[in-house]
Amino acid sequence: MIRIVVVDDHEIVRRGISAILQSAPEFQVVGEAADGKEALRVIRETHPDVALVDVRLPKISGIELCYHIQREAPQTQVLILTGYLDGSVVRECIHAGAKGYVLKDVASTDLRRSIRELVRGESPVDPRAARMMIHWLREGPEADTSDHFTLREIEILRLIAEGLTNREIGERLCLSENTVKTYIQGLYQKLDAHNRIEAVMRAMKWGLL
Template identity: 35%
Template sequence: MTALTVTDPALRLLLVDDHTIVREGLKRVLDSAGSGWTLAEAVTGFQALEILRAHETDLALVDLSMPGMNGLELVRRIKTEFPAVRVLVLSMHSEEQYALRAFKAGADGYVTKDVAAIELVGAVRRVAAGGCYVTESLAEQVVRQLYGPGDAPLHSRLTDRELDVLQRIAAGQRLTEIGDELHLSVKTVSSHKTRIQEKLHVSNSAELVRYAFENRIADP
């Protein structure tokens, strides 16, 4: 475990993100909070589970988009195997669909990676103390999505697995690569792709990628 220098209750945190630069930035933010926290790091969901089995942890900060096991699956695994561990999702996606999926998977909070440092620290403290956290603007969107009369986007019909496959296709991965990372056959991945195209009313891969970019499911 890599120690950080800290002064509120000594929280034991696990940061799960496959991007080194993101982890380094988050560590600086948490360190500057001046709390007495300790921080462990994991690059993949599988590594995160190994750390949780070996070390007492209060809160896991989990990225949604990771190779292999994605963030949603990891959240579900954490809540099943370590129900006492609090989970705060850190995502580049501000869309309510991702927040909804994260909370349904068992997350206790959801923040985007572009939030101010003080807000991130506040979210960590609130979730670790047993509360839930979501930004006010995103909370309004989530409530509208759950109860409002507006039409839901087409991709709200996708399963978590289909959404994961769509993100990977938009990122330029071949079906064989996706199958290898998700431990699925190419035939199964191809079937997912077909169902995704049907649900999004697109007819080919180019339109699929365009939809993902236009709806902020992936970065162009």
């Protein structure tokens, strides 16, 4: 039995997906959530095998939710199920911990197959999303931004991406915690980011990580 949580901000979508999945005896929908914050609570309580997650969610975005699930519930595999088609977003979702990316116009049989593939350790990605991701990776960022960042800043970005705290970064680089904070505030300004997750996602998009 594959235990699933469905995360989407539209109730009719959640109910429809749940009905499709529960029509097959191998699937059990153990919870639903309308936003990212609620999804974390439901996942902590139900310990599902799979979370079907939309990219656009209130309170906590689907991408940020992937980061949280990867850290707090690594046993739960995330399959993005969305209507949003963008190569860079696919890349950000995968880097955030999602194991697959499927569009909402998928046939019910294909959705069930994608979940089975996910549980087997495969990474189902809609062919259209895969093509856009490949195109985005080939084209790269619009401009080379690497020369705007010092080696120390890039080093700190990499440690942030690893999940280290300011204190841990300071210990790793022999810097004071206040110095690390100053570096990070400067990175936020350069990356136009408001938090660590945004900074890491933008750094990935710009090819810094």
